[in-house]
Amino acid sequence: EAGVAQSPRYKIIEKRQSVAFWCNPISGHATLYWYQQILGQGPKLLIQFQNNGVVDDSQLPKDRFSAERLKGVDSTLKIQPAKLEDSAVYLCASSPALTAGLTEAFFGQGTRLTVV
Amino acid sequence: AQSVSQHNHHVILSEAASLELGCNYSYGGTVNLFWYVQYPGQHLQLLLKYFSGDPLVKGIKGFEAEFIKSKFSFNLRKPSVQWSDTAEYFCAVSRNSGYSTLTFGKGTMLLVSP
Numbered sequence: 001e002a003g004v005a006q007s008p009r010y011k012i013i014e015k016r017q018s019v020a021f022w023c024n025p026i027s028g029h030a031t032l033y034w035y036q037q038i039l040g041q042g043p044k045l046l047i048q049f050q051n052n053g054v055v056d057d058s059q060l061p062k063d064r065f066s067a068e069r070l071k072g073v074d075s076t077l078k079i080q081p082a083k084l085e086d087s088a089v090y091l092c093a094s095s096p097a098l099t100a101g102l103t104e105a106f107f108g109q110g111t112r113l114t115v116v
Numbered sequence: 117a118q119s120v121s122q123h124n125h126h127v128i129l130s131e132a133a134s135l136e137l138g139c140n141y142s143y144g145g146t147v148n149l150f151w152y153v154q155y156p157g158q159h160l161q162l163l164l165k166y167f168s169g170d171p172l173v174k175g176i177k178g179f180e181a182e183f184i185k186s187k188f189s190f191n192l193r194k195p196s197v198q199w200s201d202t203a204e205y206f207c208a209v210s211r212n213s214g215y216s217t218l219t220f221g222k223g224t225m226l227l228v229s230p
Binding site: 042043108109 | 161206
């Protein structure tokens with residue numbers, strides 16, 4: 001079974017530039033998550049999709065971050081403009097459709113973003 | 117909202133030593149509990165999970181965890197660690213209902229010396 005695919009693996013940009021990350025979840029998984037993991041901390045949820053609808057984006061800095069999931073499959077996360085504090089690993093995860101809580105989330109390799 | 121606290125940020129052990137990593141969560145309702153592991157250069161992988169039933173759950177590679185509801189704890193254990201267990205370990209919790217998400221602790225970096 002193919003896992004969660006993310007690209008690029010690494011990205012270095014200057015502050016105030018924009019950047020986009022791409023995620024392809026496991027086939028058939030209805031739920032997709034984007035997490036931000038800052039060095040020395042655990043992953044923090046940015047946004048959760050159920051199919052192509054947003055379920056939770058309460059911790060997404062909406063003035064600079066945006067995300068979409070077209071046709072309920074692939075997803076992109078964008079940062080515009082980037083700040084130094086956005087340097088982190090951005091993780092995409094997917095899970096089967098949720099009915100009675102989360103059973104397991106499968107994670108991609110992540111994209112390591114460095115803002116200089 | 118739920119939260120997770122992991123007691124140790126770094127743990128250093130010699131091979132064959134026993135391991136116990138502490139995890140406490142805060143949430144008043146029914147929860148699902150997880151331990152994820154991240155080996156150097158690899159993605160997060162599920163180590164074990166608890167949903168209901170026997171509070172002692174066994175995972176991969178000889179790991180186990182015990183859910184103690186009265187203490188809101190889900191500690192990870194392994195009787196004898198190996199050098200290959202060097203990794204970062206994350207405890208996570210989700211609500212046992214609806215569109216729940218994983219809330220992670222800050223992680224514990226385990227270094228096992230040969």
